[in-house]
Amino acid sequence: MPENYSDSRRKFLGYAIGGIAGAITIGYAIPLASYLVKPSLAKSEEQWSLVGDISGLGTDQPKSFTFLSNVKLGWVEEKVEHDVWVVKKPDGTLTVFSPVCPHLGCGYRWNEQSGRFECPCHASVFSLDGKVLGGPAPRPLDTLPAKMEDGNLYVKYEKFRLGIATKVEA
């Protein structure tokens, strides 16, 4: 050890080194963490997608319609295929259901014999108007915003968090 060396100087330099290292670490952590996390939380603004002509739809006879939506993910813009269940009620109004079972995300089906929606994964069962009739599903089927224009059905394909009792946008 050199003569001019004291314990307090050693301690001081040690703290200074730690302080600078800490400042640099924070200098990296803030931009890097935001860069990693924030774009993942970005909500995409859903656009109205044209589902098409639904004049052939019978009352109380749910039908699955497939359509294309424009989706922008990061820098990639593409047309993605989606499908929805459309139910026409006796008074002529329409209900559009998301095709995703609110339990854990399987695709459920319409059973014509029983007149119920049935999920193949964990046997959740829903009525024609989406109410839970049985199984583990924590909430009714999710309805989607829909509108009619010039005889065509338009839908906003939204997504919701699964497995919880409330319908919250994902």
Next chain:
Amino acid sequence: MSIGEWLETRAGGAGEVARDLLRKPILGGASYIFSLGALNLFLFINQLVTGMFLMMYYVPSPDHAYGAVQFIQKEATFGYVVRGLHFWGASVMIVSLMLHASRVFIFGAYKKPRELMWVSGTILLFLVFGFAFTGYLLPWDQKAYWATVVGTNVAGTAPVAGGLVVRILRGGSDVSALTLTRFFTIHTQILPWTLALVAGVHLTLLQFLGHGGPWDLAKVRKADPFYPDQVFKDMVLIFFAFALMLALANAFPAKLEALADPTDHSYNPRPEWYFYFLFQLLHYTEGKYEVVGTFLIPNIFVAAMLLLPFIDKSPERDPKKRPKAIAAWGLVATGYMALTVLAVVSPSGGVAQKPVTEGRKLYISLGCASCHSINGVGGKVAPPLDKVGTRRDRAWLIAHFRDPQKMTPGSIMPKYDQLSQQQLEELTDYMLSLK
């Protein structure tokens, strides 16, 4: 038992070895001039970390690379900081490496027994130039594309194997998607692992051989321990370098030019500043002497750097007593700086040509290609536009865009009188460039 004691026992004495290394004396006392190596290590880590985060949004494909980099630069939160630290980190690293090599050279620290530290350090320097060259292409913008076309052609002037070298570098005859995946792999896998390995050798040798210290060891009266004295100075320098990079990333964001366009011959490719010496050298070595600038001088320099400690074997380290060596260093340093400055001040070579990028963009966005074709690409309804620049003049073209039927009776082309005068001029510039 404390955590420290627990670790001590489980590490089997490694703690004692580490403490020994930290206590190692820095002969002549701690100094900022000995901090450049630590700065280089920090800058390498900066490139590794920011590079990994850039990869999170990057796709090495001509279809996506440009859009992905644009997303990082403009949309991703702090993306411009991450890319800016990577971009400016490269420049700061080149400067820092050159200063470090100069310090070692002037201090005569490459001499026995540290020859292999010099050789491994030289390899590290050239690996970093390899990073710089391969990193260029990844954003797939005009600069990326054209600098890589020129850069790979430089390699192609090598005698005998040149043609083969270009093809291997490009993964084919042209700079294409295959070049991009190849450069991406070299930049993000081959070079980082190689550099980490060589840096490991460089640092291990440093631990065993010890620091070179001042050139006149007989006069050394003072020594500070590596920790905390030298480490403190290292950290201060690193902090300033980090602050500088952060400031540069904010004040001068890394650029992203227009999307790569292999048909745009109006673009003047220029490399990054650290390759200006080669760029400028090629202005002076033309024709049959070109190989002197592209091959001979660079390779002689690489060989001289690697062989330096085996050529200069005198044990004398004092720069005052090594006039030849110092003169050689001065020549290289002055030459590099002079060529760089000359490249900065000299206008781009070649005939000045108006860029036609804007006109080309209009051509694409207006959908001209659905009826017209250029080089066989496009529709067949209307006349092909190859060589239209030799057939028509500016006034005719502008009048024709405004009212095609007036200039060519019976034409089915729609009127483009909704375009502004500037847009018409830009579109006409592009038409006139087709010769």
